[in-house]
Amino acid sequence: MQTKTVLFIILAAVVALFLVLFQYYYKRKIKGKTTIVLSFLRFISIFGILLLLINPKFVKNNYEIVKTNLIFLVDNSSSIKKEETLVKSLLEKLTTNKALKDKFTIHKYAFGKEFSTLDSLSFLEQNTNISKALLTTENIYARTNSAVVLLTDGNQTIGQDYEHLKLKKDITIFPICIGDTTKYNDIRIEQINSNPYSFLNNQFPIEVLVNYDGTSQVNKTITISVDGKKEYQEKISFSKNNSSKTIATNLKALSVGVKSIEVHIEALEKEKNVVNNRKISFIEVIDETTKIGIVSSILHPDIGTLKKSIETNKQREVFILKPTTSLSELGKIDLFILYQPNSSFSSIYNYIKQKQVNSLTVTGVKTDWSFLNAIQKNIKVQDNYPIQEVIPKMNQTFSKFDISDFKSIDYPPLETNAGPIIFNDNSESLLKMVVKGVDIDNPLCVVLDNNVTKEVFWFGENIWKWRVQEYRNSKEFKNFDDFIGKIIIYLTSSKNKDRxxxxxxxxxxxxxxxxxxxxxxxxxxxxxxxxxxxxxxxxxxxxxxxxxxxxxxxxxxxxxxxxxxxxxxxxxxxxxxxxxxxxxxxxxxxxxVEQQFLSSNYIKLQSLAYDSNGKLLFPNQVSELENTLLSNKAFVPVQKRTENIVPLVYFRILLGLIIGALTLEWFIRKYKGLM
CATH class of the missing domain: 2.60.40.1930 (Macroglobulin (MG2) domain)
Structure with missing residues (x-):
């Protein structure tokens, strides 16, 4: 208790005494035993009330004996199913040892893929995550001294590598290695790496990691099959110093669907575990080819140019269609390019409206402007204007997609007879027209997006000249083709409206x-x-x-x-x-995957034990484990003192004393007629 608090208590006693003397003895002639009793009761009540106001705090110490935690982590995976009887007998012997129960607080857990309290052992788990079991134990028993007995074969199939875990210093691990520790000659498919998806007619990479445990020189054939058909074969050599090989190859996706990829390595002579000589992976081949239909009623070199440019991307296929194409054929098309539409395009436009398909409209001197203005509402073009040459000018503020890489240097002019163009608020100019060196307020290419469909309008023919000029400039078509490709990507990338x-x-x-x-x-x-x-x-x-x-x-x-x-x-x-x-x-x-293991991994368990100041043990050394746990001074129970600071206001007896003193004083005064 602080000195300040003690002084306040003394002051409270003095104040209470002063008030009692003033009330019962100052200028009073009646004295006797009754006055002494009443003054004592009054002193008790006043002093008690003042103490409650001061509220001094008292320290209360609690002592308890805290035992070290002895935690049993039991591998419940199928890889040690054959050692089921041994594991259960070891666990029974250790957890029922009276000396261990007296010294430790025993906890039991099982683990496979997940970590859980041990109720029963089935040894049917198909994955082992030792690192998760250790980290979970560390979190549960943080800030406490613990010894962990880990019963496992040391073979982990998922999770972080437990060999290099950095656990807290107050956790000591004693692995008991279960299973055969003999190292057998073994060759195995360790891992298959491949993409989960591939596009039809594309090549997809396959990478196979093969490991060999042995001392002699061997030559074995590895075979890769797709849906049972052999696609790749190679003979590879292994030795003691060359025990790992990575095989990489590319296979072609020839048909759509889920494909089974089976990798097989020839078995060694008298190899004991041949299950891991074969491994299967899967890849889904999908047809993501975008089918684009160029609809035209005339012949023009622009059509061939667009087809070549678009098909530079192998995931696009272009079809040349007539306006009279049947609905069944139109149903296969993902994007329409309408080249110089006229009245024969009515059925095409009706289909596009009904199916809400995106489109690119390319106009020129043979376009029927009256029909185009009537069949759609997004743009209006004044007709009856003379044919004029226009050159492109980039709209530097265009925001729908990136066109900063496109350069139209020395591109020849296009021809158009379009007059002033009016388009709605959802539109944005991609290219603008320049006529005889003068910028006019007319778009050469405009993009529209109404959140349902996307449309692009191109006002000018002879696009083929641009591609030819691009080859003259750079000896390749990349700049032009990439520009057209970006327009196609924009039109074929629809927002996902599925709820x-x-x-x-x-x-x-x-x-x-x-x-x-x-x-x-x-x-x-x-x-x-x-x-x-x-x-x-x-x-x-x-x-x-x-x-x-x-x-x-x-x-x-x-x-x-x-x-x-x-x-x-x-x-x-x-x-x-x-x-x-x-x-x-x-x-x-x-x-x-648990069937891939033949021997226990005692080397990793040894490393884990060493890093935690523990010791690797085997089933026949269980007595040594008991002696180590009982004799190790680090696991001695400790006395724990808990200091509780309790305010005086929590002491109900003082409140009862105050109430009792006031009540008794009132009854005595009433009885004596002093009220």
């Missing part, structure tokens, strides 16, 4: 990360977290059909399908009470 979007993988390797996610937006395209999203999944053989609600995860919905058996599935994601749904299909392949 329901679903993301999933077409193939899942085993049950690892088998999840389907979805986002749903309301009418204002704001994420709707109150929606109820359901997934209906059915085996392709239609043997079983289940409906699962998706869980909200911040700004998306998710469902885990890891519990499904390996098979092919179709699914439908739907919004409850809304007319929105998306369908898809996926496959779960039978693959267990």
């Amino acid at each position: 329901l979007n679903v993301d999933y993988k077409p193939v899942y390797q085993g049950n690892n990360n088998s999840k389907i996610t979805a986002t749903y937006f309301d009418e204002s395209f704001t994420f709707d977290s109150n929606a109820t999203i359901l997934v209906t999944i059915q085996n392709k053989n239609k043997e079983k059909k289940i409906e699962i609600p998706m869980l909200l995860k911040q700004d998306f919905f998710e469902v885990d399908v890891s519990n499904l058996q390996p098979s092919d599935y179709t699914f439908t994601v739907s919004v409850k009470d809304k007319n929105y749904s998306k369908k898809g299909s996926f496959s779960i392949k039978n693959f267990n």
Whole structure:
């Protein structure tokens, strides 16, 4: 208690005594035992009230014995299934040891892909994440002294490499290495690296990492097959000092769909584990070719120039169409280029309006301006003007897409008979017209976007001359082709207006990360977290059909399908009470990475133990572990003192004493007739 507080208490006692003497003895002739009792009660009540106002604080010490935590982390993965009996007997022996129970507070956990309290052991987990188990233990038992007994084979399939974890100094790890420690000659496919997607008719890269454990020189053949068809083969050599090889090649995507890529390496003589000699990966080949239709009723070199320029990108395919082309053929087109439209284009324009397809209109001296003005409302062009030559001038403030790289130096003029042009507020000029060196208030190329469709209008023919001039200038067509390409990219990149979007993988390797996610937006395209999203999944053989609600995860919905058996599935994601749904299909392949291991990885466990001042042990050394835990002075229980500072106002007895003193004083005065 502080000196200042003690002085206040003394002062309170003096004040209380002064008030009592003044009230009961100053100028009073009645004295006796009653006065002494009443003055004492008054002193108690006044002094108690003043003490409550001062509110001194008292220190209260609590003492307890704190034991060291003894934490058992048990690998529950299928790679040690064959050692199930041994692991359970070791755990039983250690956790029921009376001496250990007296010295330690024992905790038990199991881990595979996830970390959980140990209720029972199944040894069916298909992934092992040792680093996550250690880091989670560190977070749970932070600021406490702990010893960790890690029962595992040391083979980790996912997560951060546990060998180099930097754990806190107050955690000591004692790994017990489970499984065969013998090193066998083994050759294996360690990893396959490839892109998840490829475009049709493109080449996609494949990279394969092959490792060899052995001392002799061997030559083995590696084979890469796509959907069972051999696409690549190479003979590679390994030795003790050359134990790892990376094979890189490019394969061609010849057809659309999910393709199975199987990599196989020849087995060694008398190799014990041949499961890891074969590995499968998957790639989805998609046809993202943009189909562009140039519609024209006349022959003109501009048409061939546009076709060549656009098709420099292999993901674009251009078709030359007549205005009378059937609707079935028009349905295959993603973007229309309307070259010098006239009245025969009526059906084309009606189709574009109905299907809301983007378009590029190129006009010239043979354009029917009356028809063009009548068939659409975005621009109006005055006709009956003479043919004139116009050269381009870049609009430096154009903002729809980047055109800063385009240079139109020495480009010859285009021909047009368009008069003044009026266009709506959603328009922006890309190029402006210059006639005889004079800037006129007319666009040569204008871009329109009404949030539903995009349109580009080009007022001038003989574009073919620009491409020829570009070759004269630079000996290549790149500058011109890139400019046309940017216009095409703008017109073919539509905004995603889907309120329901679903993301999933077409193939899942085993049950690892088998999840389907979805986002749903309301009418204002704001994420709707109150929606109820359901997934209906059915085996392709239609043997079983289940409906699962998706869980909200911040700004998306998710469902885990890891519990499904390996098979092919179709699914439908739907919004409850809304007319929105998306369908898809996926496959779960039978693959267990835990089967790739033959021996325990005691070297990494040794490193982990050394870094934490622990010790690597084997099942036959369990007695040594018990002795180490019992004799190590770092694990001695400690006495912990907890200091609690308690204000006087928390002492109810003082409040009761004040109330009792005032009450008793009132009754005595009433009884004696002193009121």
